[in-house]
Amino acid sequence: MTKKLVAEALGTAILVLFGCGAAVIGGAEIGFTGIALAFGLAIVAAAYSLGAISGAHLNPAVSLGMVTAGRMTVAEFAGYAVAQVAGAIIGALVLYLIVSGKPGFVMGEWALGSNGYGPGYLGEYSLAAALVFEAVMTFLFVTVILGATGAGSAAGFAGLAIGLTLTAIHLVGIHVTGVSVNPARSIGPALFAGGAALSQLWVFIVAPLAGGALAGLVYKAGLTRA
Template sequence: MESSKKYFAEALGTFALVLFGCGAATIASVSQSGPEGIGLLGISLAFGFSLMVMVYAIGPISGCHINPAVSIAMMAAKKLSLKETIGYVLSQCTGATLAAAILYVIAIGSDGFVMPEWGLASNGWGDGYLGEYNIISAAITEFVFTFLFLLVIFGTTAKIASPLMAGLAIGISLTLIHMVAIPITGTSVNPARSLGPALFSGGEALRQLWLFILIPIAGGLFAALVRNLFLED
């Protein structure tokens, strides 16, 4: 498969993930269904379902990483070259930024719209952010859940695993992660997903972005280490 096709698929998949997931949190969380909108469960399902359908849509082309932490972990596990990893990460960040741009254009179409702190479903922590958890809780959450997420991905994409079930298992795992982690950090486990909204939100979202880049990558690398040492297929 040509690298350009893989990169386009990764950009498209990340675009869809951010548009559906962050769109659900930004727009559908406050809707005609009431002040709570679709709620935490609905947002969790939006992220999980969007990943699941993209696994089946672009998985045969690029593997559907749509997450820099996944691509870097795959490189550490010797499943992806350095050149491809760089291309994947750049494509993922581009797709996430384009999706955030579209969400921003849609959001400002509402009368009286003012970009809130941590707008467009940006990730964050501390005073004023959702459950107001501290930085230690945020770092532990992002590390542990990214670690578990990557273990699911490694397991369901192993040579002896059933490829037909991979998308379902990976999508459900992301849903479960969001159901727990949304009140803490808004749930990142994906640096590209955090980057796009933060660029348009600015403020605290942009200042806190470093954690949602470094910690998920660290969690993914730890999963690759555990996989290489104990779970090699």
Template sequence: MPLQNRMLAEFVGTFWLVVGGCGSAIIAAKFSTVGIGLLGVSLAFGLSLLTMAYAVGPISGCHVNLAVTIGLTVAGRFPARDVGPYIVAQVLGAIAGAAVLAYVAAGAPDFDRFAGFAANGYGDHSPGKYTLGAGLVSEVVMTFMFVFVILAATHERAPVGFAPIAIGLCLTLIHLVSIPVTNTSVNPARSTGPAFFAGMWAIQQLWMFWAAPIVGAVFAGLIYPAMSGSLSPTAPIVGRKVS
């Protein structure tokens, strides 16, 4: 598949992850009569990824997360030459998704994007006021497990076609655990999109939501291959080769 096709797929996939996941938090979570709460937001992130894994996975592998791209590269499952273009597409998709949410949410008379806008944060900007250290450890561990599950679900010996379900449910579980800590990133692109609209505090804290997921992904990319043995060289999320 040509690189430009895969980049467009990554753009669309990340766009939908932000619109579906962050949109559920910004628009639906606290709706006065039928708010979906933490459980609903967690499911929205998982379902957003699951649906895109089936939709664009055959095209790009549906990374929609630069930490995943880096983790797969470290594990020998993705060509290093394509990491930069994938990251560009993912970040732009996330910003575009956040821009759509900012416009739609502004249609409500009491909307204030500086009140959070589903941005990730620690300290005073953590939903539970968790410290930087707690947020850092949470993001490293959660991203490690996320990329670990992706590598396992797309292993050459794993059942073909079921990987998106395991991966989507893993992302749901991660959000159920860690939304109170950092609003859950495990995805630097997802963090970057809302940060552009949430105010300067979100930009100032964004470094952690790049550094921690990348560290966790690198650990997973090193540990899972050492544990499992040989892997398909470039297996994407849905089990088809990206070329």
């Protein structure tokens, strides 16, 4: 179990550092498409390097979906979630240490790639839009993960399918919430950014967990598997 938790922490740190790092450091040059690819490629890298150890969930919503699908215990979920949040905080810390070294750096209201919504945040979408987007997209994301890693799936392609799905979700929704679909990914940057990022954090915990849990229930019912 220790190896699994270390793998989850390391993988989630990679996701935050690569994905949020692309947004913060190279966002102006690579645009939304580049940021979306960075998140997707981070998942692919983690899946193929760490997946054999822990399954490379890297996301409490994914782990909760595994619980409701009957593929993980609640105790295992708790350990995974703690490791994932710890990894996200480490990833955000490393990112902060890098970007704070740039002359003139100022910690903005939604710094370090924090998720958000409403006035002042990207497309300024409403709270309702943010909740719907995060819940629905997490449901779809976890549905793909459960299918790609379940019995009868094509061997060796799960990481690619999952990474491409996360890329597509970012292409659709960066302007809406910055895309979370992952409570840990949101917690790490928000703890450093504070302010609005921290006060709005509940959205990016509640909605993804609800979407992930529902995906697991639907999968367990046999509605999204052979």
